[in-house]
Amino acid sequence: MSEKLESTQELVLPDLYESAEQASATAQLKFVRLSIASLALLVITAGVASVTLEDTEIQEIVAIVTAVLVGVATLVSIAIKFWHFQDSWYGGRAIAESTKTVAWKYTVRAAPFNGELSDANKLLSANLREILRSQRRLNVNLDAVSANTQLTSEMSTLRAAPLNKRIDAYKSGRVASQKEWYSAKASTHKTRSRQFFGALILSELTALVIAILYVAYSPGQINLVGVVAAIAIATTSWLQTRDHETLSSVYSFTSHELGIVELKLQTISSEDEFSEFVNEAESAISREHTMWVARRSSELGGTSS
Numbered sequence: 001m002s003e004k005l006e007s008t009q010e011l012v013l014p015d016l017y018e019s020a021e022q023a024s025a026t027a028q029l030k031f032v033r034l035s036i037a038s039l040a041l042l043v044i045t046a047g048v049a050s051v052t053l054e055d056t057e058i059q060e061i062v063a064i065v066t067a068v069l070v071g072v073a074t075l076v077s078i079a080i081k082f083w084h085f086q087d088s089w090y091g092g093r094a095i096a097e098s099t100k101t102v103a104w105k106y107t108v109r110a111a112p113f114n115g116e117l118s119d120a121n122k123l124l125s126a127n128l129r130e131i132l133r134s135q136r137r138l139n140v141n142l143d144a145v146s147a148n149t150q151l152t153s154e155m156s157t158l159r160a161a162p163l164n165k166r167i168d169a170y171k172s173g174r175v176a177s178q179k180e181w182y183s184a185k186a187s188t189h190k191t192r193s194r195q196f197f198g199a200l201i202l203s204e205l206t207a208l209v210i211a212i213l214y215v216a217y218s219p220g221q222i223n224l225v226g227v228v229a230a231i232a233i234a235t236t237s238w239l240q241t242r243d244h245e246t247l248s249s250v251y252s253f254t255s256h257e258l259g260i261v262e263l264k265l266q267t268i269s270s271e272d273e274f275s276e277f278v279n280e281a282e283s284a285i286s287r288e289h290t291m292w293v294a295r296r297s298s299e300l301g302g303t304s305s
Helices: 003-008 015-049 056-082 085-107 117-137 153-159 163-216 225-242 244-267 271-299
Strands: none
Touching (some): 015 117, 015 225, 085 163, 153 163
């Protein structure tokens, strides 16, 4: 096993993984930024529209500004849909995770890559080619972003290592690493879910108080009820877009599942047992990202797979 793998316990994966990972991250960033812009425009529009003045000319200006803001918000929404950033985000992750699964199975000699090296290489090539073909269906634009090949030297070196070395590398570099990632993500999404839910309740209560005060006292030139209500709507939309609560539950479940699967490593003593273990672990990981993509795709009305 290479010195790098022993020290960092991370496998250098195929270039396809790196490309898909970067494509997904870039698309996610663009989608999130445009979503924030869209929701911010909603709140700003509500704020401008809430201004009521007796001066006709100023009121006309307010109406024009409101119309412009609505138009910009519409263009942003069209851009989000037209450029398929959400599709690329989900599709890129699906390609990256599928590539990682295939790469690890090949590297540690798990079925169906547990035959002769020449057969395993052919099967690896066929699997990666099939994953690559899915990029068109998933609306993902991949670029060559790294100097890696599809079969890295680290993968070849670890594949040639003894069983105990492969077990140790898979345990730390795949199972433990993935489990920690899921656990951290579950905690992050749980925290964010609580924060945004608190913001939602606060904005709704604020809108209620302002509405009561507005009715009880003479109305001024600005009615803030609509503004705060828009903030509440924007917060709700953001919660639905990010789906923090559901993601926290899924990631937490998968982390626990991998922890249970990991216990079996202590009893493995043969190539067949290790191969079976790897496939069980990869199935647990695949279920998570398959559920993730399916759930996200359903939000798009089935436009991505």
